[in-house]
Amino acid sequence: MDPGPLRDDLNLEAWEPPAPPQGFAERVMVRVEATRRASRRARIVRRSAAVMIPLAAAAAALLAWPKPVSHGDVSAEERRTFALGSRATVVAEAGSHLGWHGDEVTQDRGDVFYRVEPGARFRVHTPAGDVEVRGTCFRVKVGVEPMNQRDMKSGAVGAALSAMAFVGVYEGKVAVSRGAESVEVGAGEAARADAQGVRRESDVDGAKRAFDTRTAPEDDPMLRANANLAASVKEYKKRLESIEAERRRLEERLELANAQLGATDAGPPSPNKAYDLSNEDWNELAKEGTVKFRMPCSNEKGWVPSTAQRDNLGLAPDDVEVLRDAYARSYARVWADIRPICAEVLSPEVADKLGPTNCPNAIVSILTSSDWARLSKTMRDVAEMRAGTQPLPAQPPADPVTRVFLRWTAEMGLLEQDLAAQLGPEQAHRIVYSDSICAWNSTWPGSGAK
């Protein structure tokens, strides 16, 4: 059998629960604000990580990218393709030999095709002369055999009976030199260096034209190699450019994220700024019926900053007295206004016990605890008065709650005026919204739009 609700037979409300202590909601809001800040910071860190991780990956990719060997020596027993120095790719035909150190190459025999990325000087030294380029595609054949018919048709190489070098250029321009002699050789041209010196090959053009009309490129292994090389170099360049572009993009994002992190490290704008309210701000608050204010701490003898606080405030030691006295006057002003109300609502003894900080809270709490509508209306009225859309009463209002809110929302301005008379308006304004003074902020959210 169901014993039935006990509350039907017993006043369970006699079991008094604990009540929220004064200031509980404000303490919760402090923690909520801390959570919000931590959450914002975490978001920035996550964004930074989102930048850093791909950047690290890109950096790793760049580091892992196969780098050309900066120096080496190759005797090719068969055709070999490899990177040479910092920016060249070569195809060394069987029987060729070359060594290199950076962009300086020595080719003493054989037939080698070079593709060199634009950049600083790149030189190929041969027994018959030197080839110097800044970025091109060319072929150097060093040997003693005469050039065969196919080579002639390709227009790419030369031949000699003694030490000689035949240079064919596919792209760009090279300088072929021997001793003091030097000739420039452009794309589609050839030159020969031998015991007689350096000279352009006058019949190469004809040979090349013959090649172009009679020989399909795929029949020429050297041209095929060139085509393959061109493709691979193109791909190589494309990937490098892509990585470079990605790196630049990531660096920009990192820079932005760092700026954001820097902004966070510098700390968010002081929360006190939210309490430096213009008429427009009050107008917005009035729409919601919200009241916000910043109040100086209450101490009959005033407030004296610590040395660190004084330094933060930019005050000279003599100014401490100014601040202390202004706080003392603030205390007197608040208490002169609040005490009579508190004494009336509670009692003079309780008022004196509570003091100027707790009395106003007690007044509002007692008079509006079960009347949200009244509290909401009072708050909206006060916000409108501060916005200037409703006139301020000429005399202190009769309603204690309105009077408390008017006092709360006025006091920091009065302290600022007091300080301004002695320290100047700018310094006074900076001081009252500084984190380094003794003050507290409070927000009383309204019930929303009318």
Added chain:
Amino acid sequence: MTNERASSSPRQARAAGDAELDRATLARCKSQDPLAFRLFVGRYERTVFAVLGRISGRRDVEDLAQETFLRAYAAFPQFDLDHASRPSTWIVTIAARLALNERSRQGRSTPLEDAAEPVHGVTPETERARAELGDAIASAAASLPPDQRAAFVLAELHDLSTAEIASALGVPENTAKTRLHRAREKLRQLLAAWIAPNDEEEG
């Protein structure tokens, strides 16, 4: 099935005038607007302290109350304005779970504090009687296992239905019903002396 909300106890009459927070403010809370949430805290702080104090058997529950509201703030984006339970039920659920977890963390052997405020000075007889009754209820509730006490507090003092209690405690509805039944049965026995005179008065 007993209709938990059909009762017309003084507590419920008072609760009826103490409306839930309006939808516009709740919507702002859902978007984690701190100003709106400040209003939410103000509206439900008494409820939260009551749940925590009665279930945990402690007077000093501010830490738990703060934690309750922080969890509510974090969970508000998931609060369904159209289909979720009343905000009071929602916050009561969060508080009840925290109170039970805290009790479980501290161990069942931890004695409950005297849940009643000490009575200072001379009080009117009615106030004294009320305070004594409060002591008796607190003492009887303290003898219940935490799960039964929680079911009792949620049903009798915070208007939760059996289904809502089941959801709050994370148990099947039948289990919640059984716990509530046993709690009521035991409390009726323990508080028989307080119930009988009322019956006589009514008769």
